[in-house]
Amino acid sequence: MAESISKGVKIVVIGVGSVGSATAYTLLLSGIVSEIVLIDVNKDKAEGESMDLNHAASSDTKSRAGDYPDCADAAIVIVTCGINQKHGQTRMDLAAKNAAIMQDIIPNVAKYAPDTILLIATNPVDVLTYVSYKASGFPLNRVLGSGTVLDTARLKYILGEHFDISPDSVDACVIGEHGDSGVPVWSLTSIDGMKLRDYCESKNHSHDDAIYHKIFEQTRDAAYDIIKRKGYTSYGIAAGLLRIVKAILGDTNTKLTVSTVGDYYGVENIAISVPMKLNKSGVHPTDQIPLDEKETELMKKSSRQIKSALKNLKV
Numbered sequence: 001m002a003e004s005i006s007k008g009v010k011i012v013v014i015g016v017g018s019v020g021s022a023t024a025y026t027l028l029l030s031g032i033v034s035e036i037v038l039i040d041v042n043k044d045k046a047e048g049e050s051m052d053l054n055h056a057a058s059s060d061t062k063s064r065a066g067d068y069p070d071c072a073d074a075a076i077v078i079v080t081c082g083i084n085q086k087h088g089q090t091r092m093d094l095a096a097k098n099a100a101i102m103q104d105i106i107p108n109v110a111k112y113a114p115d116t117i118l119l120i121a122t123n124p125v126d127v128l129t130y131v132s133y134k135a136s137g138f139p140l141n142r143v144l145g146s147g148t149v150l151d152t153a154r155l156k157y158i159l160g161e162h163f164d165i166s167p168d169s170v171d172a173c174v175i176g177e178h179g180d181s182g183v184p185v186w187s188l189t190s191i192d193g194m195k196l197r198d199y200c201e202s203k204n205h206s207h208d209d210a211i212y213h214k215i216f217e218q219t220r221d222a223a224y225d226i227i228k229r230k231g232y233t234s235y236g237i238a239a240g241l242l243r244i245v246k247a248i249l250g251d252t253n254t255k256l257t258v259s260t261v262g263d264y265y266g267v268e269n270i271a272i273s274v275p276m277k278l279n280k281s282g283v284h285p286t287d288q289i290p291l292d293e294k295e296t297e298l299m300k301k302s303s304r305q306i307k308s309a310l311k312n313l314k315v
């Protein structure tokens, strides 16, 4: 899709804290939508953000504060409201409070925008994608979570730094939970079009499990490391959400590691990330990626972890 304003395309962002406001700003500067509606329990905040955003717009994109009836005809409703992780908390620690918020707001979105696509970013994102799917009554293809899109971007960046190459030349992904049990798919990773081992041999790099383990630890712990310093994370997820929105609005069939509801690795009825195809009708399964034995085991474990969080919530 050309990076030009899509006339009449409305996006709603619910929750305009650190993540929601960065997302709205990223969307605005991308120039791919004509209207961005901001909803927050703090109405002054939503109004202030939309006024500020309009002063940044050099295009036809307009932002305004709104309420649930303004979700009508939105192409995508992005959900970023709720509590965030504080230093020392895991994403799963947020589950009960944020699930209650989803159960409160999602029926309102579904009432006014029965045909929209729901894109969940609030954490724990896999658990809340499932909760939102149930609360919306939408079909599977119209509810997705940002999942491990951010973890995948982080892994590609860190590998790029390690090999001194652009992240664009790194083909790698993290699947599973967006959280502590995410799974890096080393068996399919390639650099500059070459399998990891071959690339390392050709460039005289050491190909050592301990190095990859450390790289993944940095990826997995990135949010903790950022939160310890600045209190929250925002730009990485905003860029990830833009990538997802572009794939949907542009009808590109791009594969991204978003979180969707289904049966995965022997566990029924959960939401978890695997590569999925995105286009204007939403999110669609692709062929299952071939994992090695260890990766399959880790995916089973990650799936069970999400199931157990859902059971605790009794959803």
Ligand code: 6V0
Binding pocket: 014, 015, 016, 017, 018, 019, 020, 039, 040, 041, 042, 045, 080, 081, 082, 083, 084, 085, 094, 098, 101, 104, 105, 120, 121, 122, 123, 124, 125, 146, 147, 150, 178, 232, 233, 234, 237
């Ligand atoms: P924040 O800065 O506290 O903003 C949250 C906003 O939600 C505030 O403006 C609140 O007023 C608003 N809010 C709270 N309850 C409601 C409600 N019922 N209806 C409408 N608005 C409400 O948090 P921040 O923006 O930092 O984080 C938001 C969520 O995103 C958290 O759950 C984070 O953990 C999550 N993140 C998810 C990421 C991902 O990769 N999916 C990445 C980063 C953060």
